[in-house]
Structure formats: C-alpha cells, structure tokens
Amino acid sequence: MTDSIENIGLMIRNERLRKGLTQEELGKRIGVGKAQISKIESGKGLTIKTITKVLDALGMSAS
Template identity: 60%
Template sequence: MSTKEIKTYTLAEMKDKYIGKVGTSERDEYEYELRMDVLGKMIKRARLERHMTQEELGKLIGVQKAQISKLERSANSATIDTIMKVFKALKAEINFNVKIEDNFLKLT
C-alpha cells in the first residue's frame, strides 16, 4: 500500500487563495476587519479586568451601554477619539504606529 503525501499550506497561502493577495481591496478589507475585531476584544478584556460594566464605562466617556457593546463586538464603527477615550477611562495605554515605507513615525 502506498502512502499519499498530504499537501500543507501556510496561513498566508490560504489567505492569498481565498481572500486575495496582499494589496487587493478584498485583502485590505479583511485585514482591517480583523484588526478592528481584535481591538474590540482588547477593550472588553481591559473593561473586565477593571471590573466595570458596559454601562459604567459608557457613563465615564459619555455614551450609552449599547455603544460600548457595539464597540466591543467590533470597533470598526468607532472614531479614534472614542477609542482613545475608552482606553483613557480604563486607565490603559494604547499605542499607534504609523509606518511610511520602511520608517516608523514617532510622536515627540
């Protein structure tokens, strides 16, 4: 009996095949949604570590509980200002990196 070798693929290869190559609008949209989902999960985790309810966090930044819930499910509808307010209210530090070609910009 012969054994058949199973072909394996990297995650990058699978993304290229099923979502689109890096730089395509489909891939950019996927990567953006993924980052926003991760950001929402980070907000929820920080809130829970502070033992706060969504309502309590909302009151601190001046929004309704529903807005915090929506933000935690996916931060893609939030402005950077709102995200900054959330992390400030949670006494959590957030860092943004801006890369132009091969150089990272730093705020001084």
C-alpha cells in the same frame, strides 16, 4: 483590517472585565450608553476619538 478592529474591541472588553466594570459603567465614564459600548466591543462604530476616550477611561495607552 476587520480582524484588527475586532481585536481592538476584544481588548477593550477584556480590560473592562478585568477592571470589574459593566458596559454601563464604562459608558458613563466616556459619555455614551451601554449599547454603544457593546458596539465598540464588537468592533463597530470605532473611531480614533472613541478609542482614545475608552482607552483613557480604562487607564490604557494606545501603544
């Protein structure tokens, strides 16, 4: 399970970088700070609600 969560974080990080966004910019889009984005990208603090917000901000779908 931990590997899957870390993979989600890595996918989020890769997409953020592909779109040219900083952690701070992505955080502003979803209403959290840079430190929280760092945690999300490392697979920590992930909830369905958080993942959904991040995916929406990046223009991605859960599928």
